Amino acid sequence: MTRRIEPVTKAVSAPSTESIATVQAAEVAASRTPIWKKLLRDPQAVITVSILVIVFALGVLTPLIALHGPNESDLSMVNAPPGTPGYPLGADESGRDIFSRLLHSINTAAIAALIGTGVALVVGIIAGLIGGYFGRVTRASTEWIFSLIMTFPGLLLLIILMPVTGGDYRATMLIFGVLLAPGIYRIVRNLVLGVKNELYVDAARVSGVGTLRILGRHVLTVVRGPIIIAAAFMVGSTIAVQSGLAFLGVGSLEVPSFGAMISSGFRNLYIAPTQFLWPSLLLGLITASLVLLGNSLRDAFEGSRPKPSKVGAGQHVAERAEDTVLVGADALLAVRGLRIAYPTPSGDLNEVVKGVDLEITRGEVLGLVGESGSGKSQTAFATLGVLPNEAVVTAGSILFEGRELIGLSDAAMRPLRGKEIAYIPQEPMSNLDPSYRVGAQLVEGVRAALPVSKKEAKERVLALLERCGINEPARTFDSYPHQISGGMAQRVLIAGAVASRPKLLIADEPTTALDVTVQAEILDLLRDLQTELGMAVLIVTHNFGVVADLCDRIAVMQQGRIVESGTAAEIFRAPEHEYTKALLGAILDEAAYRTDPPVAPAPEGAIA
Numbered sequence: 372m373t374r375r376i377e378p379v380t381k382a383v384s385a386p387s388t389e390s391i392a393t394v395q396a397a398e399v400a401a402s403r404t405p406i407w408k409k410l411l412r413d414p415q416a417v418i419t420v421s422i423l424v425i426v427f428a429l430g431v432l433t434p435l436i437a438l439h440g441p442n443e444s445d446l447s448m449v450n451a452p453p454g455t456p457g458y459p460l461g462a463d464e465s466g467r468d469i470f471s472r473l474l475h476s477i478n479t480a481a482i483a484a485l486i487g488t489g490v491a492l493v494v495g496i497i498a499g500l501i502g503g504y505f506g507r508v509t510r511a512s513t514e515w516i517f518s519l520i521m522t523f524p525g526l527l528l529l530i531i532l533m534p535v536t537g538g539d540y541r542a543t544m545l546i547f548g549v550l551l552a553p554g555i556y557r558i559v560r561n562l563v564l565g566v567k568n569e570l571y572v573d574a575a576r577v578s579g580v581g582t583l584r585i586l587g588r589h590v591l592t593v594v595r596g597p598i599i600i601a602a603a604f605m606v607g608s609t610i611a612v613q614s615g616l617a618f619l620g621v622g623s624l625e626v627p628s629f630g631a632m633i634s635s636g637f638r639n640l641y642i643a644p645t646q647f648l649w650p651s652l653l654l655g656l657i658t659a660s661l662v663l664l665g666n667s668l669r670d671a672f673e674g675s676r677p678k679p680s681k682v683g684a685g686q687h688v689a690e691r692a693e694d695t696v697l698v699g700a701d702a703l704l705a706v707r708g709l710r711i712a713y714p715t716p717s718g719d720l721n722e723v724v725k726g727v728d729l730e731i732t733r734g735e736v737l738g739l740v741g742e743s744g745s746g747k748s749q750t751a752f753a754t755l756g757v758l759p760n761e762a763v764v765t766a767g768s769i770l771f772e773g774r775e776l777i778g779l780s781d782a783a784m785r786p787l788r789g790k791e792i793a794y795i796p797q798e799p800m801s802n803l804d805p806s807y808r809v810g811a812q813l814v815e816g817v818r819a820a821l822p823v824s825k826k827e828a829k830e831r832v833l834a835l836l837e838r839c840g841i842n843e844p845a846r847t848f849d850s851y852p853h854q855i856s857g858g859m860a861q862r863v864l865i866a867g868a869v870a871s872r873p874k875l876l877i878a879d880e881p882t883t884a885l886d887v888t889v890q891a892e893i894l895d896l897l898r899d900l901q902t903e904l905g906m907a908v909l910i911v912t913h914n915f916g917v918v919a920d921l922c923d924r925i926a927v928m929q930q931g932r933i934v935e936s937g938t939a940a941e942i943f944r945a946p947e948h949e950y951t952k953a954l955l956g957a958i959l960d961e962a963a964y965r966t967d968p969p970v971a972p973a974p975e976g977a978i979a
């Protein structure tokens with residue numbers, strides 16, 4: 372196996388997680404395109420925004436442009452045709468200037484939209500945040516109130532309430548806003564429920580951040596996109612409803628609006644058809660622009676996300692590296708050009724594994740070393756076919772005994788997983804079901820992998836537990852997970868993993884959760900089992916100490932890439948990549964210890 376060193380892309384003076392996190396954050400930030408830039412690139416968004424800006428600007432400029440008042444009537448101009456001097460679009464049945472009334476109708480529509488959508492947003496967002504974030508009683512109460520509101524027959528209610536509103540369209544739109552609020556409430560509540568148990572929200576909570584700040588900063592940012600999209604559609608429907616009510620005659624006849632104009636034009640359809648045309652065209656233009664803008668906003672916020680896929684989920688892979696790269700004849704596992712990405716809230720893909728190449732021959736122990744977040748576990752999970760649903764394998768190939776794992780269905784992957792490829796997790800305790808005895812879980816695993824009877828499986832498990840250093844196998848077999856220590860739990864899982872004599876064992880940080888003495892015993896056990904069974908092992912770790920006397924070869928991973936690989940001796944003796952040197956430099960020097968005398972505790976009340 373030849374040694375490979377990637378060019379040094381970044382000088383690392385010390386393996387600080389902070390510096391790496393900063394670089395990753397910068398990468399994520401770079402991959403996020405601001406929403407306004409995405410909208411600028413979308414012709415549909417540009418055209419619809421331009422139309423809406425022009426139309427509503429005309430509304431604002433009405434006092435300067437309009438030649439007549441909206442209700443100013445001149446009986447000599449009744450049904451005047453378009454082009455009549457002073458009446459560019461003609462006059463209606465009462466001799467009122469249609470152009471001027473159209474301009475004023477734009478303002479009526481804008482005010483109706485502001486009130487209706489504003490009320491819906493304020494009520495819906497506040498109630499959604501409260502209902503989603505706080506306890507069950509609060510949620511049940513808000514749920515009940517909004518379900519009740521949804522049972523009201525909207526339009527009918529607005530007509531019935533006309534005596535209450537006095538026909539003022541602003542009061543009507545206020546009520547309509549409340550009727551629209553459940554839609555916003557449900558969006559916000561569902562998003563808040565999804566986000567409130569995220570670890571970063573917990574972290575903010577335990578670090579003493581107030582509820583209002585958490586809601587404003589962590590939660591509201593998540594719901595922002597869907598709310599903006601919903602608001603665009605809501606503005607359109609508010610304008611349409613206000614016009615509809617005016618068409619039906621609900622509201623003051625004094626107020627110029629598209630609905631009232633369409634109604635008047637409708638009555639005059641056979642005498643002067645253009646009277647009907649102008650308000651219908653403008654109303655259609657505004658509502659269609661709002662709907663199309665809503666669609667563009669949805670695309671910009673949610674992006675056209677590629678379908679999440681993973682090994683064992685039949686995903687499409689853009690490049691097939693095995694077509695171009697030859698795999699060693701004795702390679703048990705060959706990972707080629709593997710790329711894994713996750714969708715970001717802005718809809719882009721954030722690549723976390725960026726073209727990884729790995730090869731493990733039969734019986735070989737490979738250490739995959741790198742700092743937290745470098746993509747080690749993602750590479751291991753892809754091999755096991757257990758990437759999270761949202762993960763996207765954008766390119767690459769994973770060949771196991773020459774068989775492509777990428778694209779395999781879950782059913783096709785199952786016989787390999789646990790039998791040919793076994794796994795030892797980082798946290799043994801969380802991988803054992805607390806409701807079942809240890810023995811029952813191991814027997815189930817053995818019988819899933821091998822065609823043996825329950826009795827044979829139990830005998831095999833007991834022998835394996837003993838082989839894995841458990842003193843009283845029968846007692847451990849009958850124990851529940853909480854009755855055994857972390858070290859024993861890891862031995863139990865190792866016993867389960869090797870029960871089927873796998874060809875490849877993937878151990879993801881197998882000793883991280885254990886104390887130092889137990890760590891050493893577990894590593895000894897892994898080494899012995901590897902020699903005995905002749906299986907290949909992929910050890911994923913951030914600790915060079917772990918791989919020191921266990922691995923034949925080492926691959927060093929940084930920010931999603933393998934930056935250096937070679938035999939263990941080569942890497943330890945002469946690391947060439949800056950990052951490898953930095954990681955090696957971080958191993959605790961056992962010869963170094965503090966020699967300065969302990970400092971006496973400061974007297975009480977003294978300020979340090």
Ligand SMILES: Nc1ncnc2c1ncn2[C@@H]1O[C@H](COP(=O)(O)OP(=O)(O)OP(=O)(O)O)[C@@H](O)[C@H]1O
Nearest residue numbers: 713723741742743744745746747748749750759913
């Ligand atoms: N479900 C997920 N959604 C988005 N990003 C994820 C997800 N899971 C992992 N990542 C990202 O993938 C990157 C690589 O994660 P991975 O778990 O492979 O790191 P690692 O090197 O194994 O580190 P650790 O030892 O801390 O797990 C990280 O930046 C992580 O934030």
